Amino acid sequence: MSTGKSLEAPAQQQPQPSGSPKAGGRFKRLLTTENLMLAPAITVLASITIFPFLYLIYASLMDFALAMDDPTFAGLRNWVRLFKDPAIAQSWKVTLIYAVVGLGLEVIIGVGVALLLYATPWGRNIFVTLWMLPIFVAPVVAGLLGWFMLNSSYGLYAWVLQLVGINTDIFGNVATALPAVILIDVWEWTPLITLIVLSGLQSLPSEPLEAAEVDGASYWQKLRYVILPLSARIIVVAMLIRSMDIMRFIDTIFITTAGGPADSTKIIGLRLFEVAFRFMDIGYAAAIGLSMLFVTILLGQAFVKVMYGR
Amino acid sequence: MAKDKLTTRKIVTRVLILTALTIAMVWALLPIVWMVLSSLKTEAGMFSMPPKFIFKPTFSTYAFMFDEGNFGQFLNNSLIAAGSSTVVALLLGTFGGYALARGNYRGKKHIAFWIISTRMTPIAAAIVPLYLIFANFHLIGSTFGLVVAYTTFNLPFALWMMMTFFAELPPDMEHAAMVDGATKFQAFYRIALPQVAPGLVATGILCLMFAWNDFAFASVFTGHDTQTIPVAASLLVSQTGIAWGQAMATGTVIILPMVIAGLAVRKYLVRGLSMGAVK
Incomplete structure (x- = not known):
């Protein structure tokens, strides 16, 4: 759990030998090697992110249809609509369920597997290697795979389900579509939680565990009073990363259900996609995008705080 | 006696851990393995029920693409x-x-x-x-x-x-x-x-x-x-x-x-x- 230490290091660093520029005006003092090395990155990053961000704010204040010639000023109309639109509320609800149920399962299974790997007598390396493979799968391929496995007429998993009497079009049924896309997310990303937690477990200080052992603690007591409390921070890091990713990606659901049936899997990112590219209502899409960005920024702020440890 | 009991318990624990891990690996890998196998089947062979894990692979799909x-x-x-x-x-x-x-x-x-x-x-x-x-x-x-x-x-x-x-x-x-x-x-x-x-x-x-x-x-x-x-x-x-x-x-x-x-x-x-x- 060596987090953030390296970030603090530069601040405590001793003064640098050639760091003092010769006298020669403010501008010259700005031309340090560091600034010259940093400038291209910051310039490019700013122009491809800050400019679009400002453009997004502008668009959210306009009546802006893709088909229209000139956008007209709309004031806060898009924003008011955002808070009144039941479709948006529905999408946030789906997003929340997707995040809470998916992340909940990922944390439970992911931490469980990490503890098993931590305790396994042999083969940890091989198990870890195999377990991490889904992480490399492109989300859109994960969606294709989930669809292929659960396809009612010839999917391998659907075949197993039919053997036990479950016979339904899984992605076409309101009751099963959301669980199915959540399970695809769980399949792909539970290993990431495991990897993060396992690397925390492997760097646990040995003293508290040894002390617990001397006191005759059982495995469950050690888990409850030593291992889990010491791993809490890293589990939070993993959850924040995953939450931001859940806001970030739409690929898996886009390919499997495209948000259907009856909007039961339409997470907020997909709703934005539909508003922008099917209804061509760019102004409204921009407002939705900014509201998503706002949530990501809150999560990012929490993440930076946890990372710096204060 | 007591030592024997502990060892049995240890063995049971190990077997349980390895079983649980094996189940997890099957869950993680089966879709990937199935995808690769399916890509090596003929379009007709892909959908045979019950599913086939042993078959003669063909690269015809790749060649076609x-x-x-x-x-x-x-x-x-x-x-x-x-x-x-x-x-x-x-x-x-x-x-x-x-x-x-x-x-x-x-x-x-x-x-x-x-x-x-x-x-x-x-x-x-x-x-x-x-x-x-x-x-x-x-x-x-x-x-x-x-x-x-x-x-x-x-x-x-x-x-x-x-x-x-x-x-x-x-x-x-x-x-x-x-x-x-x-x-x-x-x-x-x-x-x-x-x-x-x-x-x-x-x-x-x-x-x-x-x-x-x-x-x-x-x-x-x-x-x-x-x-x-x-x-x-x-x-x-x-x-x-x-x-x-x-x-x-x-x-x-x-x-x-x-x-x-x-x-x-x-x-x-x-x-x-x-x-x-x-x-």
Whole structure:
């Protein structure tokens, strides 16, 4: 759990030998090697992110249809609509369920597997290697795979389900579509939680565990009073990363259900996609995008705080 | 007696752990294995019930995709788009990351926050303004536009990762070189850069993977001639009829290089995927 230490290091660093520029005006003092090395990155990053961000704010204040010639000023109309639109509320609800149920399962299974790997007598390396493979799968391929496995007429998993009497079009049924896309997310990303937690477990200080052992603690007591409390921070890091990713990606659901049936899997990112590219209502899409960005920024702020440890 | 009992218990525990892990591995791997197997079957053989795990493999689906379809072209498009954005991100990110690690910049926390929230911006939210800007410059359907889109997440990533790698190096050797007359840039280039080479490679591979695996950006920003393989894969199942054989073969081609590259840098994988929060 060596987090953030390296970030603090530069601040405590001793003064640098050639760091003092010769006298020669403010501008010259700005031309340090560091600034010259940093400038291209910051310039490019700013122009491809800050400019679009400002453009997004502008668009959210306009009546802006893709088909229209000139956008007209709309004031806060898009924003008011955002808070009144039941479709948006529905999408946030789906997003929340997707995040809470998916992340909940990922944390439970992911931490469980990490503890098993931590305790396994042999083969940890091989198990870890195999377990991490889904992480490399492109989300859109994960969606294709989930669809292929659960396809009612010839999917391998659907075949197993039919053997036990479950016979339904899984992605076409309101009751099963959301669980199915959540399970695809769980399949792909539970290993990431495991990897993060396992690397925390492997760097646990040995003293508290040894002390617990001397006191005759059982495995469950050690888990409850030593291992889990010491791993809490890293589990939070993993959850924040995953939450931001859940806001970030739409690929898996886009390919499997495209948000259907009856909007039961339409997470907020997909709703934005539909508003922008099917209804061509760019102004409204921009407002939705900014509201998503706002949530990501809150999560990012929490993440930076946890990372710096204060 | 007591000792015997303990040993039995230990054995039972071990068997239980290994059984649970085996179940987890089957759950993780079965879809991938099934995809690869299906891509090696004939279209008719794919759907035989009960499913077949032992069969005579054929590469006819792959041969068909490369010979009859534009598959080679899509592969090329993916490589160019992902590769270019990786090169740009690494180049700018390495210089910038070194400067951030060594320079005395105030408000590092704010820079960290800006970089991370840029990296984590929801793709759907980023697509809207980029689409409008690209439309203005007639970049919709161009590979250049896609490279710019990929750079919006790869550059902050590379900048951040390289900063953490450089920050871990003790600056003493660079200082010694500068005392001996090297310029600061020479100290960076000759002393610091070679030491972070493994980190640089890992960062590059992860950038490549993020761009290679993208679907949402590519589905909006590419046209018929510039389409990447994930988009090609999606079109196989959304057009009339579903070509599952080709879809599975395409999926295999998408994930195979990433599995190999990813495992090659697995030591840095967690660090990369957690934005450096976990090492």
